[in-house]
Amino acid sequence: MTRRPDPALCAAKPSASRGRLHAEPESANRTPFQRDRDRIIHCGAFRRLKHKTQVFVEHEGDYYRTRLTHSLEVAQVARTLARSLGLDEDLAEAVALAHDLGHTPFGHTGEDALAERMAPFGGFDHNAQALKIVTRIEQRYADFDGLNLTWETLEGIAKHNGPLLPGVGADRSGLPYAIADYDARHDLELHTHASAEAQTAALSDDIAYNTHDLDDGLRAGLFTVEEARTLPLVGEAWAEVDARWPGLDPLRAQSEALRRVFGMMVADVTAESGARLARLGASCMAEVQAAPEPVIAFSSGMRAAISALRRFLMARMYRHWRVARMRRKAATVVSDLFAIFSEEPHLMPPDWSAAARAAGAGGAAERARVIADYIAGMTDRFALQEHKVLTDPQARA
Structure with a gap:
């Protein structure tokens, strides 16, 4: 009888870690x-995620997800998936917890504004900043x-979106400066x-933000339940809730439905990834890294459903006029x-000023990177406070 490959053989082994730089x-x-997770x-950057937002500017409301709550949700999914697949839960959790450390205040809006300012100096990328x-x-x-x-955690942070180079010896000029x-x-x-x-942490990020952006958008009134129910996965989940609990309180129904959407995504990744790992038959982590495609993935059907969901959120949430106004203020x-x-x-x-002066000896780009580091580390509320102090004549310094 042919022995079926064990997906757990390709798990990262703490005892075989490639170690630390120091x-x-x-x-x-x-x-x-x-130890990496702890x-x-x-670290200070992790604590500051409490006051960095996903889509909404922090002072608009305390209910909506922050980068901290998002990171905790991603870590929970990553541990669940890793356990189901026989992978190392602690490495998956460490990468998940670290994946958003480099985000600026005001989410992707702040990142886009900083990237525009940093374009002449090598750009800005939140994964590289992490x-x-x-x-x-x-x-x-x-x-x-x-x-x-460890090398394994750093690799996972750097490759959050997959390989960064087409091959050994390729031109590295397009790499984000911090990674290069x-x-x-x-x-x-x-x-x-x-x-x-690390691939598990990246897919967990997708699962978390796809479902919690739906939840936040509904609670903020950016779109209606009826509109959301036209989406694949969402409509199926809501129909199941309606059939089981007719007349359920709307907020409870919403929570039950989105919990099911969440579960469908987790189940799909578990099944698809288990099949890919079994087909690959890898006996070590290196064979996963060298594989021609990711081993942790959604099925083609789930990818199509998620694409429809993302298109909906882009049109009805991220480009909503209320969000656009906040994005405009944040970018400014x-x-x-x-x-x-x-x-x-x-x-x-003083410490940042001194660092900027010292970096200036290396040129304008080095000084600009110090300034970008300072701004990227700000929380939403501190950035608003600094801007007011520096631009409002009536604000107290």
Whole structure:
């Protein structure tokens, strides 16, 4: 009888980790990936996610998801999927918790505004910024900058959207600066796929934001239940709730329906990924990384359903006039702050001002990157406060 390949054979093994850039003694109580997870949770950038928003500007309401609540939801899904597939749960969770550390205030709007300002200086990318935070910006340890995470966690952060290079020796000029800078010191093999655990974290991100953006959009009144029910998955889930609990309170019905949408996505990824891993028959993590396609994925049918959902959210939520107004204000805040600090770096706090002056010796691009780091680390409320102090004559400094 032919023995069926065990998908768990390709899981990342803590005992076989490729280690850290700076050698450290191993913990007696935690695996290397557990230590990574704990370091991420305790870092300052993770705490600030509490006051960084997804779609809505923070002061518009306290109910809507923040980057922190989103990251926790992604981590929960990643652990569930990893457990179902026999992968290392701690590595999947660590990558999930770190994936949004590099986000600017005001979500993708702030990122777009900062990227526009940074275009002459190498650009700005939140995935690259997350890598920079955990390898340079966080300063909590005596022996090194950053968190000194394992190679596997850093690989997962850098390759959140898949391989970054078509092959070894390819031109690296198009890489985000922060990723190219770190990769030159510590090769992350950017031409390959990430581990199955990191791929799991990336798909968990999709599952989480697809469902919670529906929830937030409905609660904000940006579209109606009747409109949402025209969507694949959503209509099926709501019909099931109606049949089981006729006349259920609308908010409870919404929660029950979206919980089912969530479950459908998780079940689909579990089935499709289990089949891909079994077909590949990988006996180690390296074979997953070298595979011609991702091993953690949605089925073709689920991808089509999610594409329809994303088109709906783009038209009815992300481009809604109320959201567009907030996006306009947020972009102005970020753009203005960059212009002000570029002209007068001494208006930043002393440590950042000193860093900008020191970086200036290396050229305008180096100074601009320090200013971008300062702005990217701001919470929504702090960015609004800084903008008001610097632009409103009646505001107290």
